[in-house]
Amino acid sequence: MFIAVQITMAAILLVDPVLLYTKVTTDYDLYGIKVAMNDRIMVSADNLYLVWYILPISANSSFICFTYYNETTCDFVYSIVVPMVDSTLFVYNCIDYQGNNLIGFFASNTTCDFLLVNEQIISNYSTQDNFVITIDGNGTGVYGFADDFIFFYELQAPFKLTVWPNIFNISPRAIDIGSSMQYGVLVGYCQSTPSTAIECGSILALNNSLSIPDRVNDISIRSNLNFNWSDPRINFLVAQSRAYSADTTMSVSIAWRTRQILIGIQSLNIVLLYAFDNVSQPISTRQNEIGFSGFGKSVAWLDNQGQKAVILANRYVYLTKQWISSSVHIYDVASDGFTDETQPVLIFPNSEQTMFEVMNVVLIQLTCSKSGTLAIFDILGNTAALISAPAGMYPYTGVPYFTSSFVPCISGTHRNYSGLELCTPCPNGTFSNNCEQCARNDSFCPYGSVQDLSYSTFESIEQNQEYPESPETTVFDDLLMQNMFSLNAQSPHCIRVSPMTWVLVVFMLGIIVAITAVVAEAYCPRTHKIQSRLKQLFQKVDLVGEGEVSKF
Template sequence: MVLLYSLDDPQHPIGTRQNGIGLMGFGKSVAWLDDQGEKAVILANSYTYSNYQWISSFVHIYDIQLDGFSDSTQPILIYPNSQQITFPWMRPPFIRLVCSPFGHLAIFDDLGIPGIIYSAPAGTYPNTNSRYFTSNTVSCIRGTYRNYTGIELCMPCSNGTYTYSSNCSLCTSPNSFCPYGAVEEISYSTFESIEQDQDYPESPENTVFDDILMQNMFSFNLRFAHCALVSPITWVLLVVGLGVIIAISMVIHEVFFPGTHITRDGTKQILKKLDLIGEGEVFQFLIDICFCRFK
């Protein structure tokens, strides 16, 4: 549990906050970031109760004047973060922090190695990716701002505003807009209007299954080899063509060799083997008709 006191009234705490069940180390070191008692810095360590094993170390900064201090209060800054990383030479376990009257913050790891985060003026923020033991000052990223001196990060401009110097200015032009984190007013004319008209497929004229089946059976699509191969009309034409070739061969053989019936007998034997139901009687009858017709 962390208790925040003011030197003016040490009998009554300003606020309290608990770390939760199962972990210890929250509030291992506490300091005021300024002399007015507006912002508090808390070392939020996490250790296990069983063997006092270290899990993580963070530095939380709370705006006590605006948000108060309770279990539901969220910090305005958590160090380290994506823009303010841990100093390269420091170990992750932090054991102590100290603040100066000017808003500077010093952090010590478990080996006593310090890292100092200097308070940066408006329009900048302290960068901790440094080769030295102290942070350096860099300008705010475009689309973000900070109009006061401190160690916090720059914040993105809200909707309807854009970054101008160290503040956010309102979008005044009626023909422009400013999204979240805008760097300037964006004119509507820079965007092309796109109408997303989607054409839905038309329903087929035939909805009866028999009609659709008959329509697909007699369709012959030569654009794709697979469609032509699986089309029923392809196999019908193939069988008809084979039959025509056999019939022409038999007629030619009977005209030039009337005394022999090798072609007719061979064809009858082949068709007899293929006719599994009638044992060749149907095909044999058709051959006899063709033979009598052209004899």
């Protein structure tokens, strides 16, 4: 009986692939990229509420549109892409209730009226865990890569879908074409041995629907990762390339103006920078401390100039995967390079650009438009956008909206280009928001000056300080000495009770006795008896030296 049940279950699994499909609607980090944007719209997918959110890109925007899954046959959306050109269509790939792999797209001619244009099933293939898509530079076609197949989907009538089997031996994790129509970059895991998979990538030549993309050049990744023997990453191992895990996702972005490629491997806490024309070894790499993971979870070029790299710098404890922090780093690769010593020109959030009120602090994805606007996506499915601010202003995020606003640079700071960065203090010899040159001969214009001031306007301050006086204290010894040896003649009573009066009286009596004794010694020899008696008296009194006050 037990054997019969096992055979029945195996047969069901073979005919119904949806039973193998893992779906967690509250996990926004599961299966693909859930946010996309261009300079007109930002789109995100919500598998919990079965809806796409479409946000027009403008400053201080709280207006949002909704397009529901029920217009499609989707059960769980993997990814979204939008054209780099200013278009209001968006493409999705998803899994339907039968476990089929789907591709489709919506388009709109108005602000919020999105209509399903086309949707197709990628037939004859089981549910794919590793299933990524990207759109070409003109927004006319979509390429898809899965473990078992590759396809090209035309976004113009008759919406032709061409599918080929995947012969590349790459289990895909990320794909990017950028503004190109000719080449793309695919990264993922390659099965090097039956029990070991390694990070790998390829440069692909694109042929639209004519033929399967050509594998032009392989990107050396694993061979260029050299970790210290004490680094726990040296033991990192992916056993099966096709086994999906959100912890082993990768990210890639290509800038065609500079012909450079960013590849992020969050499990190894590292981002690699390659030249498109030489992928045998990276130009440079950057990692974010040993003992952590998450750096490079998502990467992008800030705009179509390809000079600044945007990296999602998450921090997880390497062994436990416990989240510590999330931030977005922007590096000026063209000016500063890209190494472990390179400092970012912006870290978001910061003291002047705090996290959006509508966002959770745990970020999981980001993307950028060609004009330099940045979209971020959090663990709860919320999205927000930092819009590139014009010169003389910077993006301000302390607003209850989904997009940033623009505020002027504070006095003494400036920025003479559009971007996301904060304004910087004016250099020495300049002042105000425009960093105007100080014109006075005796100008006082230090770093970050607000006004052109003359040195003569400052008063000279005397820096000499006298030695501080000791505080007054009550010292009873001093008071006693002062009162004992002073004679207060203000009244007869004061004279009578003064210690000095009685000292003088005793002193005078002593003098009289001494004089009398000396005179008696000289003129009255019989006075020896008197002296003996006095001596005996002094000995009995014993005031000083056993009575030896003086020698007679």
